[in-house]
Amino acid sequence: MNSVNLLYKDEFEDILEEIGSYHKFQRLLCWLIIYPACIPCGLHTYSQLFMAEVPKNYFCRLPDLISNITHNNNSLALPLEEDGSVSKCREYDIDLGTLSRLAAGEIERDPHWYTIPCLNGWEYDDSVQSSIVMDFDLVCQYDILPTVALATLNVGSLIGVALFGYISDWFGRLVGFWGSLGLTLIGGVATAWTHSYTSFIIIRFILGLTTPANWQIPYVLGLEYVGPMKRTWYTIATCASYTMGLIILAGLAYLIRDWRHLSYAVSLIMLPMFLGILHFDQQERLQHAQELMTEEKKHGKENGIATISQNNLNMHTSHVNSVSPPAAVPSIPQRARNCFQIIHKRLRTVAPAPKLFGLFLSPNMRKKTLLILLIWFANQNVFVGLTYVGPQVGNSQYLGFFLTSAIELVSYIPCWLTMDHYGRRFPMIILMVVGGIFACVTILLPKSHTVATMLCFLVAKMAVCASFLIIYPYAGELFPTELRAYGFSLGSYFGMMGLIVIPFIVYLGVDNLIIPIGVMGLMLVIGGLLTLLLPETLGTPLPQSIEEAEAFGKGWDWKTTLIGWQEKSAPKGFRRKARDSGAPLI
Template identity: 35%
Template sequence: MDFDEVLKEVGSFGLYQKIIICSVLLPAALPCAFHAYSQLFIAASPKHWCRVPELEPWAQDYGMLVKNLSIPLGASNNSVEYESCQMYNRNYSDIVRYMEYRTPIELQQDKVWQIGNPGHGQIQACQHGWYYDRNMYTSTVVTEWNLVCDQSYLVTLALVLFGVGGLIGNYMFGYLQDMWGRRPSFYVYLIIEIVACAASAFAWNYYSWLGMRFVVGLTVPAILASPYVLAIELVGPDRRVFCTIVSNIAYSCGLVLLAGIVYLIRDWRFLTLTVSLPLLLLFSCYFVLPESPRWLIAVGKTQEAARILKTIARVNGHNIPPDFVKIMQQKLQQTDAAMRGESESSYGILDLFRTPNMRRKTLIITLIWFANTSVYVGLSYYAPALGGDEIWNFFLAGVVELPTYFILGPGLSYFGRRWILCISMLVGGVACVLTLLYDEQPEVMLLLYCVGKMGISSAFVVLPLLASELYPTVVRGLGMSFSSVVAMIGPIVIPIINHMGQHMLVLPLIIMGTLLIIGGLASLFLPETRGKNLPQTIEEGEAVPLSFFNCVCCCCCTKTPRSPDLNNSALVAKYKRQREREQIGRGRRQPITVCSICKNEIKET
């Protein structure tokens, strides 16, 4: 008996599932949202300019005068601004002696900055450190360790290594998820993440902080997968969309909440502790969170799965006979027997590529996952580059995601997964590419950015749902982790691309838009999974063909087969032998020809 049928008898979406979703799934999105993007503010680079010790007594009260005296102007993103890493090579001691004999009004009115014709003077790199604009942030990693100018690449390096950690962690924790189960693996990720993040607040130099952020990166992409997979494995097929949307709403709310926290806390050490230590409260749900019954059945632990089903039935208000566990074990016997052969063997990454349909699905899902992850992370990282208030931009980037989720609910149930995924990626991709035409119009660029963020947010909802419904239970965690591992190459490269955007603002958007368009077209090859039972074994997953090949073979099943090329002797001989067998069999039983892809009978017309 299929597990979805068993789940209907105990309640596929009752009070028990709602408790799990509200107490675990929603809060579990916060660690991922907090720790994935808090680094944008912890390592924010405020405006800065060269420090001149001789002019320092005047810097606080006459900041603009000090800049005019010491800092040259330069072009930056279609505007003229003070240089961040260069200063005039002047005799500032003589300038100070001149300024000492001027009243404050004279200093404001007199053109002191013209002394010595600085516009024609020599320019050199900063010699004595930097002044930082502390109106936005009181302290960041950048201001504490001077990660600017020739050291600015270290900020990008931190994001790159954070992505490398996610790549390694996804692959490593994917095995743990299928080997240990959903619940233990989630809490292992969580404790590692909280401890490493809190420890980074006490870093004594850049490299100690970088090491802790790498450890956090190991867990961030994987920590959301375990409760999400558990949630969709506890509900029926008709409620998977709900779980996916709720999970992403919680994630977007986490981004909005992070913007609020940053608005209140501008010191990077206190900010680090604020986004880590409160997450220890999630351990209070340890005894509420169950293990996945599907996973227990997949590994042959039917008795333990039956006990969990008994708890689900009791909480959902279903009548329970005294021998409920025994009855459930008998009903699960058929599923257990079908999966026992595979459960006793260890599954590896090669199992995703051994059979043709599974291999094609894995490659296509991985390509789309790579595009989605790269663009989602890239657009989130890109928000501060839009200009204006960085915190407000990040807040806006999180808020624009929420309307898409309320539209997706009925859309996924009515139109299915595949078309929603395709349209979302194409709309978002086109919007990003169109910024090339409006690079000098900030308002239009902001609008196109929001449309692109809404498109990728919609696609980001659909893809994990579609992937979890295509990968069989025995390799679901491994398959999703493999796709995530490859996809994490994107967040490794995206910070470098965004860094290049300092010279061409729309370059990152063009690259990300192109990725979305390619991924959207590739999604048309995947089969629709709306209302279908989750495949338990690799054989069940192999029985579901790709959408493109399914359409092709279905057309072949209803149309007259074409005659082979008569110039090919091998095909002619094969065609004659087939026709002779059909002629011999017509007197007794009409032969049946079956399509090798969809297993349907091919009828000639």
């Protein structure tokens, strides 16, 4: 971030405090658009966990003649496995006459007969009403394909972060938001119309493009208009809204057992969002210098300040709000106009901002960046991985998913209470190590201890959810202001790269959860121990430049490094005002 952006940010923060940092305009924006927008974000991401349910029993589909002879009990004409069970994936490679005699019980199975994979698909029992597994025959040698579809959605997410970020920066927040919501709605409905695995996976990729944008765009939009003292609450509220969506998904999946109808439900639930957006004009902050190169866009920013001011002033006059007196308000648009004019004049003389590689040029900054990336990777992938595994823990997939989602709401409480008092570092270390240990305990318990297994799993999920929430403000306070946006993008991309692999790790635990949960537990413990090498940021000045960020924590001995705090470590040039306790403004 260059000096122009810093000038804008400081002036905007001052103006925002005067006109009301969380009053009528911000509350309407949050409660009508942002919080509701976060609710459906996880619906399409995790709905496939219920769409791909596998029936308990299935067998090769045999010719109708054989079915008539066996009265649809085709297991009589199928080969046996080594344990004596009927094979689900293979059939005999013999002529129809011999197969008919076997089905009629005239001859016994010959162990020398050759077997081949099912040629005509499969027949399924009625343990599952409807799923893509049954419609597209995704069992036996094709049972990995649902996992491929899940990974494909995450590939789309990796691309969608850049795509909709570009759209939002060049065409506006609400243009990107409308586009993302519209594409999600269309893709969700189109999912229910697919009649082949190929079309299904294409639609999943398209939905993946919109998954991060549906959360990030409204989150950033609100973050830019909520005052510093309310950003901790705002961050937790948006995460809680996301979690409410997962809880709703558990209920919808329980009530709607047809996967096509479920796809309709998780898509149509987004329709009220479009009604909320109609009540707001496009209110954007400055993100790029290009936005100020035209007078039309510049006056749009001024009008945005005036709109917030007028909305909050109206609330004040109705004795609900407590913003500045009416006499002070008319000067706000003029101050905003002056601010933009100064920025506009300086655009041609500002030195170019540092690029991404600036995070890796100096040794201490490089060390902290690599540590942040590894910790971010561990948090994001274990969080998503445990959510994937949730339906497999316990006796009911619906109850398991509901509990592992609801526990996220509980995890936000200790974050809210401890982040501003005990810092970011020690809570994150404790949460990650404890979460990893409880994850490992989960796989060590006997299968008969269902309740104890579920409780340990919930503790692990709660811990990683809380630590994942902390990583956002913690990373933002370690990155320098001029490279903070790059740092967040890099962390997000690095974490999403792992999401392409994590479905396959979960796939290894289809029959045994030891491998996926053990791997994720180990990742959490390692990530928690790596956090010991980072300094504590609570109460320290926010680094503005690469030089300041490099100096923070540099040259510490091993004792100071383990403690994470050195009272006199901050250079004189650091600002001495209180740190914003919420997510940093990037």
